[in-house]
Amino acid sequence: MxxxxxxxxxxxxxxxxxxxxxxxxxxxxxxxxxxxxxxxxxxxxxxxxxxxxxxxxxxxxxxxxxxxxxxxxxxxxxxxxxxxxxxxxxxxxxxxxxNEYFIWQNAQLTAEAFLQVFYEQTKRQIAGKHFYIAGFGRVGKAVAHVLHSLQASVTVAARAEEQLAEAGLLGYTPVRLTPTVHFPDGYLVNTIPSQWLEAASCLHIFDVASAPGCLKPGQTSEYYTIHLKLPGIHFxxxxxxxxxxxxxxxxxxxxxxxxxxxxxxx
Missing domain, CATH: 3.40.50.720 (NAD(P)-binding Rossmann-like Domain)
Structure with missing residues (x-):
């Protein structure tokens, strides 16, 4: 036993x-x-x-x-x-x-928990808002799906050609993630577990990847928040x-x- x-x-x-x-x-x-x-x-x-x-x-x-x-x-x-x-x-x-079962189920919980974080921090509705999703792995796909289902405009920023093609097929706007990519408006949800981003002055950044977050070393922003262990905290x-x-x-x-x-x- x-x-x-x-x-x-x-x-x-x-x-x-x-x-x-x-x-x-x-x-x-x-x-x-x-x-x-x-x-x-x-x-x-x-x-x-x-x-x-x-x-x-x-x-x-x-x-x-x-x-x-x-x-x-x-x-x-x-x-x-x-x-x-x-x-x-x-x-x-x-x-x-x-474990693939755990990864996908956890990604779904992360996406739902992000909604709660967004509502709490912004006091705004999601419908009609523009969201950039950085990364299109399991969490990125789950977050994009729930936002799209709530009538948000979703742009997916990714490096891999197959991820960009899949994002376009699913109805999202694909944009290639490069060192010079620009996010002019809306909200950025980062799902990439690496320090790749130079902070914009006024773009609200929600980081749902693992520590130390997506900001490059030395970068700070009052509009940046990192959210670790979302499923365990909220659900x-x-x-x-x-x-x-x-x-x-x-x-x-x-x-x-x-x-x-x-x-x-x-």
Whole structure:
């Protein structure tokens, strides 16, 4: 039987532990983001074979020798050096941040949470407004879709030719993202996780990508705001449900793959 340990201070992980227990799983929760003696004691006494780690990389990761050989780790962001240690020790791990189901569902929650941020900050309606979406990955597509459905005018700025072609096909105005691209009016929603933008003097910029944000080093703007972990902040229960579904799907596939390997070896 699977014994789960969920580690992390993000509210989604606390709720995830509750979801696992509601589904009949044996689960233990520890609200911290770094390895210490308390986590060591739980690993030794609880001996989990399923461990869910924080969304952000742990300040001090778990030593590989404390992880059972039959355990599966479900990780968020991780330090490359620690992954190398896990690989050397033959420990099985998967990143839920790279799971397509989680990525798309999380993108939808991010788009809906952005609407709440926009309403709170601007006290304006979306219909009839002009929005630029920088980047057309999963989050960019989700944000563009919800804005377009609310009758906003949407311009997609991207570098890839296929993304520009897709944006045009979906009814958005495509514009190539270059170092000299200009956003003359409206609102800019950044979904690109890199520092690429020189701040405009009056353009309102909503950054929904990861830290440190899209402004180039040394750039500042009173009209710039960054919004991290939007799903977890605005929809913690829904975000936790998405995370739980993704991890349980991954675990079902993992158990299926393990059974297949055992049958092949018989």
């Amino acid at each position: 699977s014994k789960w340990l969920v580690v992390g201070t993000d509210q989604r992980l606390n709720i995830l532990n509750d979801v696992l227990e509601e589904k009949g799983c044996e689960s233990c929760y520890l609200a911290q983001d770094s390895f210490d003696d308390k986590l060591k004691l739980i690993l030794e006494e609880w001996q989990p074979n399923r461990v869910v780690l924080p969304l952000l990389a742990m300040k001090q990761p778990i030593p590989a020798e404390l992880i059972g050989k039959d355990a599966v780790l479900y990780t968020g962001q991780t330090a490359p050096g620690w992954l190398a240690e896990l690989n050397k020790s033959g420990i099985n791990y998967q990143s839920y941040l790279e 913690p229960a829904d975000a936790a449900a998405v995370l739980a579904d993704a991890i349980l799907r991954m675990d079902t596939e993992e158990r299926g793959a393990t059974c297949l390997k055992e049958n092949e070896s018989d």
